[in-house]
Amino acid sequence: MKLEPIVDAIESLSVDGVTVSHWQAHSSASRQLSLGIKDRETGNAHAPLSLAEASSVTYLLVWSDGLVCRGRLERHQDPRRAFEEARRTAYDDEDAAHVLGPAEFPEVQLYDEATAAIAGGDTGCIGDRLGWIRDAVAAAGSDTWSGSFSAGTAETHLRTSAGLDVTSRGTTFGWFVSIDGEIGDGFSARRAESDEDFKSRLSALMETAALARREVAPLPGGTHAVLLHPRVVENYVLGTLMQNLDGSAVAHDESAFDRAGFRSGRASLRKDIGLSIDPLKPYRGGSYRFTGFGLPAAPCTFIESGRLVQPILNLKYARRLGLEPTPVPFGNDTVSFGTPERLDYREALEQTDVVVLSVLGVHTQDRVSGDFSLSAPLALRIDDGALEGRLRGTISGNLWETLRSETLRFVEIPLETTPGMIVTCRFDSK
């Protein structure tokens, strides 16, 4: 959708004598190709080869009487009529009634021609990789496998009544494979990784799947040194941290971190832990040129040396908390989390009783209290630093206590941008 006719409609709006005094309009046009594999069946009726085209505009309107409304305009809608309808949803929110003006925007490498070609229908790369997966699954004698591939392009254009006018063009590529319905791995970024890296990740996955078929004696229930795989760290630890750093949660006292904690200078987590983002990294899934409200992308630190530096703030909650807006996390591959010192993987295994590769029930946990009680259906027992075989169990503890614990260690894991974590928590085998 072109923004110009939509801007014209906004600027000429008048509903019962009320006009629009400030506005923001953000258009997005995307095209995507995806293909699923379900239980060895490539592109069956439940996971077909799919082509999708979409175009929409999200908007914020600040009316001349001070009320605000926001919404999404789709291609089939008449803009003027949609905005008139939107006026009926307008409400009073002084903090939300602002838009950004022009700024210097960084050039970030987000677009890849080869990925755009896949999104346009050139499936050669996907075909090659499907072949390698099928070969690996056959060689391993796995019962079944499922997965997906996708590639997309998107063009966005953001304008505001304050003169901001910026565009961006990007691609996305991702895949995921799970073996025997239980263990999976994948990759996503702005472009495909090299074939060599793809094969390395696939090989590591097949090795782990083989280990997972070997059941071993359960660990005695109790407190253990548990290595959380980076996927578990991303799903549970980073997910919980980001929700509690969210400006809305902080402003409404719905976060484990209160407002005073961001100003006090005291450490809320262990003194060597940090959390920051860098959305300028080339071709990362979490990279971008500007946020949805028009702030230029830039590196940003949220936790430094265990201290809360700032919440994740859009314009509205920045004003509400009297702080500056921040860039926002968009993907885990641009997040830097943990301590400067990290154990290497082999070293870590020698200090660990069990590796938890996946957990069930992350979305059911209370994010504020930090209490966790998660099913770990896929874990590997370690004996003298060697991976022995599969365990099933539950892990439980409290995340905030874990992140303040002196026994916590961060671990560098090959091919992963997020570290693993050795935590001391309860592991009960099933």
Next chain:
Amino acid sequence: MLRPLEDLTALGAEMARRARGAGIRLIWRTQIRDSKWTVVRQGRVESTAATTLAGHGAQVISGDGHVALASRDDFEPDQAVALLDRVITTAHAGERLGLERADAVDLEPLQGREVPMDPVAFGNVDLAAVSSRLVELEEEIVGRVPGPTLSVSFRSELDAWRIFRDDGSDVLFAMPRCVLSLRATGSGDAGRHGVSATLFSPDPGLAFDDDRVDLFLTRAEQAARLATALPDAPAHPAGSFPLVIDYALAKGLAHEAFGHATEADGFRSSILAKEGRFKVGETVGPETISIVDEPVAGDHAWQPFSANGVRRERAVIVRDGRLADALSDPWSAPSAGVRLTGSGRAESYRNAPQPRMTNIRIESSEPLEADGRFEDYGPEEVRQLLLEAGVFRRHPKVAYLSGYTGGQVNTAGGDFVFQCKAIYDLDERGATLYKPAIFSGSMFGALQSVREAFGPLLLDAIGYCGKWGQQVPSSGGSHYFLVLEPHESVRLGGRE
């Protein structure tokens, strides 16, 4: 709101004609979903929004059985026809990628229309008036339970579909959904804890329906009291215990532990199938227990037709303790060796439908009495039920798991997990509150453990179910309470 779909009759016929001309099978899904919501916090409107999702998806099966799907977010006739031509070409090219050949049952052409609410009422929802009402409700809850931070929200949604097939089928249906929600966050010396409460109605006037609002306030008050008490509550020990679960958790058990494993598209890896065929007749629970899935009128997950244009059937997944029906669609039914139940659901026109649950419940053939409303039962009243039924003679202490906050399952291994809102240890002397913990284990162990059921069926436990990247509304329930015997494969999480 339905007008754009009603205007598609000629285009639907043209799409079907073109498909037949090209020698392909076509399912053409068109959809409009109008949503409005408002959130109130601390006496003021925090946000409101109104959005529309609309577009179409053409799923084709080529003459040699290859499947492809293409979607676009408008109803422009020329663009729709062009998209159909493009997706036909894509399907024909499927051989290069080694795409699977689809084998579907032959379907009878079907004409149908189900629109249970006046669509105009959804268009007329006045968010300003609803927001003012939510401010009043928030004040009422604060008056009853001072202390916790509250967020009160309302969402209305009319999700309308029209589905055409090349065989002349044409069904139109609209699913009304409205939800009042509360999130209460309590603080204590040991940190903060959040608890939610919801109430569903198909009526967009929900916030002004005195009876429904009264029920919502009762649930909201209970949630706010729990949020106040939980931050300083102790953690429950881990282990296997005799349990009481409420109807919302029983919905979680039915949904996570059994429902997903009976979805026939996953039968090459499901623990309830062997070599792709459903294990019909296998004993999985006591003879007194059945599990039923069906669309229930006026329910959050009600859907009268599948996203493939097939009428949705009642499925008795477990009949008297034995596996009976699977949840199937035209592609999964033949290979799974099960009857077609029309269970295909999709989040939107962009997605390929999957066999999914609607409203799922656990039924006992021998329920014991529990009078009054479910909301009348606090931990003390539940304790009294157990006392009168003699449960404490078998087990001096029983863990009562109250409220459902979501779950997950691995259908390959039969491992499930779900989380409650709170745990109470009940014994002959009283009830002690603990922080929530996960309830996890083997689906067979859990269902085999069900012993007593108390009260009538209550089926309004709502949620959203994720599968293959798609979210669809779910719901269900059971009798007010189920008692589960301790089982080594079923554990309560915990910290000590």
